[in-house]
Amino acid sequence: MGNVVIDVMLKPEILDPQGQAVNGALPRLGFDQFTDVRQGKRFVLTVDGEVTDEVLEAARKAAETLLSNPVIEDVVSVRAAQDEKDPGR
Amino acid sequence: MKVGVVTFPGSLDDRDAARAVRAVGGEPVSLWHGDADLRGVDAVILPGGFSYGDYLRCGAIARFAPVMDQLVPAARGGLPVLGICNGFQVLTESHLLPGALIRNDHRKFNCVDTRLRVENAQTAWTSDFEQGQEITVVLKNGEGGFVADERTLDELEGEGRVVFRYVVPEGGRNPNGSYRDIAGITNERGNVVGLMPHPEHCVETGYGPSLDGLPFFTSILKQVVSA
Numbered sequence: 204m205g206n207v208v209i210d211v212m213l214k215p216e217i218l219d220p221q222g223q224a225v226n227g228a229l230p231r232l233g234f235d236q237f238t239d240v241r242q243g244k245r246f247v248l249t250v251d252g253e254v255t256d257e258v259l260e261a262a263r264k265a266a267e268t269l270l271s272n273p274v275i276e277d278v279v280s281v282r283a284a285q286d287e288k289d290p291g292r
Numbered sequence: 293m294k295v296g297v298v299t300f301p302g303s304l305d306d307r308d309a310a311r312a313v314r315a316v317g318g319e320p321v322s323l324w325h326g327d328a329d330l331r332g333v334d335a336v337i338l339p340g341g342f343s344y345g346d347y348l349r350c351g352a353i354a355r356f357a358p359v360m361d362q363l364v365p366a367a368r369g370g371l372p373v374l375g376i377c378n379g380f381q382v383l384t385e386s387h388l389l390p391g392a393l394i395r396n397d398h399r400k401f402n403c404v405d406t407r408l409r410v411e412n413a414q415t416a417w418t419s420d421f422e423q424g425q426e427i428t429v430v431l432k433n434g435e436g437g438f439v440a441d442e443r444t445l446d447e448l449e450g451e452g453r454v455v456f457r458y459v460v461p462e463g464g465r466n467p468n469g470s471y472r473d474i475a476g477i478t479n480e481r482g483n484v485v486g487l488m489p490h491p492e493h494c495v496e497t498g499y500g501p502s503l504d505g506l507p508f509f510t511s512i513l514k515q516v517v518s519a
Contacts, residue, residue, distance in 0.1 A: 217394065
């Protein structure tokens with residue numbers, strides 16, 4: 204069993220209200236050294252067997268068509284995580 | 293004159309949209325997300341709601357429903373399509389309209405009567421308005437902030453494709469952080485229109501703040517009859 208890990212972030216110029224909400228809560232817990240928070244998404248796609256080049260290519264296509272919206276988001280990484288037990292957790 | 297109204301899992305305002313079509317003498321036709329069939333309709337409404345629970349991104353999963361496989365090419369071919377709220381989000385995710393809708397900048401769900409200015413009274417869905425007319429329509433959304441890059445925004449404005457703008461009082465702000473106060477836009481051809489506010493809730497006396505939603509539906513009736 205192999206995994207592909209895909210990370211998606213909002214483009215830098217797009218407002219991130221969720222990140223702002225988190226940023227507003229941090230100082231209340233005493234974390235006052237952080238000046239900004241941007242929140243992204245991680246997808247872990249699992250396949251039977253190995254993560255081959257074809258699997259990675261299909262994952263890249265899925266990332267560009269469904270998992271992200273290129274108008275507001277960037278796919279920042281698509282990587283194989285063959286040996287990691289729990290890449291998403 | 294048949295106007296299809298698509299129901300996705302999680303659509304809320306499909307019945308109201310159908311009712312609005314009936315109110316102006318049209319024949320609403322229910323379209324099911326899982327059927328790749330437009331049932332011979334003359335126009336289509338993508339209604340408000342929370343298709344697929346707004347999972348992933350609003351409208352992102354609805355875009356790949358079987359009915360959309362038929363609708364996207366038909367819309368590109370000139371079929372009139374109106375996307376209201378979640379329907380607008382589906383249209384941007386389908387790339388039938390540019391830009392995207394993101395969470396309101398103030399992070400609260402909004403449910404208000406909102407004042408809009410009609411910026412383009414020449415689309416398939418707005419021809420019964422006067423250019424520059426101001427209307428009052430219900431707005432209810434959590435993710436209604438219209439965003440796009442500067443080039444796209446300039447293009448939309450330059451080509452007269454901003455159809456509705458929020459009327460913002462001096463020193464005030466629009467209800468969801470939409471760039472350039474944009475509430476609704478159209479494609480190049482003017483057959484596909486998307487907006488966040490809900491005209492289908494403003495077609496009957498005693499319900500909603502006005503009857504300002506009616507011209508959307510009378511416009512499309514005339515458009516289809518004359519086509």
